[in-house]
Amino acid sequence: MKLPSLIATVTSxxxxxxxxxxxxxxxxxxxxxxxxANSVVAPSVVQSAxxxxxxxxxxGGVLGRPLELVIADxxxxxxxxxKAFDSLVFxxxxxxxxxxxxxxxxxxxLPIVSRGRVPYIYTSFYEGRSCNPYLFVDAWVPEQQVPPIxxxxxxxGAKKYFLIGSDYAFGRGMLDFAxxxxxxxxxxxxxxxxxxxxxxxxxxxxxxxxxxxxxxxxTSTAGGAPNVTLTKQLRGAGVDLPYANLAVDEGTAxxxxxxxxxxxISASYVTGIDSAENKAFLDAMKxxxxxxxxxxNDLSVPQYEAVYLYKAAVEKAGSTDxxxxxxxxxxxxxxxxxxxxxxxxxxxxxxxxxLGQVQEDGSVVVVETFKDVDPGEQCPKx
Amino acid sequence: xxxxLDIVTTAAILFIVxxxxxxxxxxxxxxxxxxGAWLTVGAYCAVVTGGLGLNPWLALPLAFVAxxxxxxxxxxxxxxxxxxxxxxxxxxxxxxGIVIGQLITLWFGRDxxxxxxxxxxxxxxxxxxxxxxxxxxxxxxxVIGLGFAFLLEGTRLGLSARAIIMNEPLARALxxxxxxxxxxxxxxxxxLTALAGVLxxxxxxxxxxxxxxxxxGSFMLVxxxxxxxxxxAIACLVxxxxxxxxxxxISPILxxxxxxxxxxxxxxxxxxxxxxx
Numbered sequence: 323m324k325l326p327s328l329i330a331t332v333t334s335x336x337x338x339x340x341x342x343x344x345x346x347x348x349x350x351x352x353x354x355x356x357x358x359a360n361s362v363v364a365p366s367v368v369q370s371a372x373x374x375x376x377x378x379x380x381x382g383g384v385l386g387r388p389l390e391l392v393i394a395d396x397x398x399x400x401x402x403x404x405k406a407f408d409s410l411v412f413x414x415x416x417x418x419x420x421x422x423x424x425x426x427x428x429x430x431x432l433p434i435v436s437r438g439r440v441p442y443i444y445t446s447f448y449e450g451r452s453c454n455p456y457l458f459v460d461a462w463v464p465e466q467q468v469p470p471i472x473x474x475x476x477x478x479g480a481k482k483y484f485l486i487g488s489d490y491a492f493g494r495g496m497l498d499f500a501x502x503x504x505x506x507x508x509x510x511x512x513x514x515x516x517x518x519x520x521x522x523x524x525x526x527x528x529x530x531x532x533x534x535x536x537x538x539x540x541t542s543t544a545g546g547a548p549n550v551t552l553t554k555q556l557r558g559a560g561v562d563l564p565y566a567n568l569a570v571d572e573g574t575a576x577x578x579x580x581x582x583x584x585x586x587i588s589a590s591y592v593t594g595i596d597s598a599e600n601k602a603f604l605d606a607m608k609x610x611x612x613x614x615x616x617x618x619n620d621l622s623v624p625q626y627e628a629v630y631l632y633k634a635a636v637e638k639a640g641s642t643d644x645x646x647x648x649x650x651x652x653x654x655x656x657x658x659x660x661x662x663x664x665x666x667x668x669x670x671x672x673x674x675x676x677l678g679q680v681q682e683d684g685s686v687v688v689v690e691t692f693k694d695v696d697p698g699e700q701c702p703k704x
Numbered sequence: 705x706x707x708x709l710d711i712v713t714t715a716a717i718l719f720i721v722x723x724x725x726x727x728x729x730x731x732x733x734x735x736x737x738x739x740g741a742w743l744t745v746g747a748y749c750a751v752v753t754g755g756l757g758l759n760p761w762l763a764l765p766l767a768f769v770a771x772x773x774x775x776x777x778x779x780x781x782x783x784x785x786x787x788x789x790x791x792x793x794x795x796x797x798x799x800x801g802i803v804i805g806q807l808i809t810l811w812f813g814r815d816x817x818x819x820x821x822x823x824x825x826x827x828x829x830x831x832x833x834x835x836x837x838x839x840x841x842x843x844x845x846x847v848i849g850l851g852f853a854f855l856l857e858g859t860r861l862g863l864s865a866r867a868i869i870m871n872e873p874l875a876r877a878l879x880x881x882x883x884x885x886x887x888x889x890x891x892x893x894x895x896l897t898a899l900a901g902v903l904x905x906x907x908x909x910x911x912x913x914x915x916x917x918x919x920x921g922s923f924m925l926v927x928x929x930x931x932x933x934x935x936x937a938i939a940c941l942v943x944x945x946x947x948x949x950x951x952x953x954i955s956p957i958l959x960x961x962x963x964x965x966x967x968x969x970x971x972x973x974x975x976x977x978x979x980x981x
Contacts, residue, residue, distance in 0.1 A: 526951030550909030558835040560826035577818045
């Protein structure tokens with residue numbers, strides 16, 4: 323999204339607030355990667371937060387007060403996140419932080435959240451086990467994403483797996499979990515290889531893959547460029563093994579065209595979910611943003627739902643007091659595009675996972691649905 | 705056998721990517737740090753060609769022309785005053801690279817772009833099935849290498865260029881229009897680099913920063929090769945080969961830094977690198 327239209331939307335939200343007879347707005351801080359690695363996905367996240375706020379305000383706000391978004395660029399990294407969190411928590415004095423960010427940005431922001439005592443709902447899928455009394459997560463962790471894929475491949479008869487990833491926390495974390503899950507279900511890992519995040523030459527890894535006798539491969543690269551590069555080179559080398567990709571989203575799959583055909587993805591949201599809530603959400607997004615609409619995805623929809631979860635918690639607590647809201651956050655639920663979400667499991671949420679397969683035309687067809695997959699033991703001490 | 709093909713095709717791709725940089729460095733003694741940006745420009749020519757619904761192969765001539773024309777403008781406005789100040793030229797071209805990257809972002813957005821594949825599928829060579837496109841890249845590298853050899857050894861422009869490399873004041877005193885020869889050389893270099901950008905599209909994603917990851921590798925190879933295309937070919941084979949071997953037998957993560965580390969070592973031992981070869 324372009325900056326002027328962003329400012330315009332934030333202003334319009336504030337104008338809408340004027341209807342609330344000068345009630346103080348409830349401020350939602352959104353630190354998000356408008357620049358840097360997350361800049362491709364960040365606009366869709368901001369859009370879905372804007373829709374949630376607009377809908378809630380149109381219906382009378384929360385405890386009679388309007389919601390107001392305060393958006394800050396975290397530059398997708400630790401240094402930017404420190405500035406963004408500092409300014410949101412201590413200068414703008416927001417009541418809550420709701421954001422989709424990189425793990426580096428989240429980790430840099432958490433100490434500031436603890437110091438400022440603000441509830442923080444993290445809406446990005448991640449490698450798991452980030453625990454803090456102020457932190458709640460409504461997106462998936464490896465325990466929820468990997469098993470559907472491996473179970474499906476096992477059922478297809480695959481026993482030997484080859485793992486390929488980008489060399490960073492998320493890439494390695496996902497594949498570490500994939501390795502242990504494959505081995506626990508009787509499969510065998512015949513190779514595990516990584517390339518640096520900015521690496522472009524997968525030649526040697528692909529040759530190893532072809533020589534390994536693998537029957538299926540699971541990849542977890544950084545999103546965007548490395549994903550596309552690896553897939554192109556795999557297809558160029560004539561690799562047509564069952565191919566599960568832990569890091570590709572619907573939009574990227576679409577832009578890859580025929581090269582992406584056959585790729586298996588596992589997500590808590592795909593646009594094709596057949597429910598009234600999802601249809602209503604997609605229609606409302608289209609109506610609000612028109613040509614500017616960024617396709618809703620597995621990172622932007624949890625953001626939308628998190629705003630509603632916060633609303634439910636404030637209403638149940640009867641105030642925006644951090645302690646009171648944190649106490650009731652695990653108890654409230656919201657039924658949105660992904661189904662009914664409740665962050666009841668050690669600050670994480672059981673989620674329905676969808677196993678999709680990319681078609682020749684780039685669309686994603688749901689092959690199998692896994693109901694209420696448990697996030698497992700994420701934060702036993704909370 | 706796969707290993708052998710991996711090595712020669714990796715070397716071929718490195719050669720294609722570095723050839724344009726070498727053409728400019730060899731004759732003009734300017735390091736064009738906007739090299740990565742020209743690669744990106746070329747790749748986006750493939751995006752535009754696809755967007756217009758044209759045959760993807762047309763992207764090759766289109767990219768060469770676009771690269772050469774833009775290179776001509778750059779040479780006239782930015783590089784020409786800096787021939788005597790090579791360090792400033794590095795700064796200027798580095799800055800130009802950032803500007804070009806931002807312009808591409810403004811125009812096309814940050815997203816990864818889709819291009820149609822030039823060639824897909826595999827081919828049976830030497831008893832194994834191998835990526836057809838990589839074999840094609842090998843042929844393309846040979847064509848580019850031989851084309852340059854012909855240009856330098858067999859044409860008037862090449863003769864003049866060699867005269868400039870050896871002794872520019874003398875060449876000028878003998879009546880050669882060195883300004884024009886510099887302009888043409890720069891245009892050929894950037895045109896060729898944009899062409900290489902198109903040739904990269906089946907191998908990498910197309911996005912505004914795609915050129916950056918190739919810049920350092922090609923810079924190192926050119927530093928080692930000096931001004932000779934033969935030396936560049938050898939450097940690509942040796943370092944590309946080392947990269948594949950390290951990636952295969954030790955770790956692909958270390959493989960990624962092989963070219964840079966080996967180049968630094970070679971330059972430490974012999975400041976002329978492979979140029980004597």
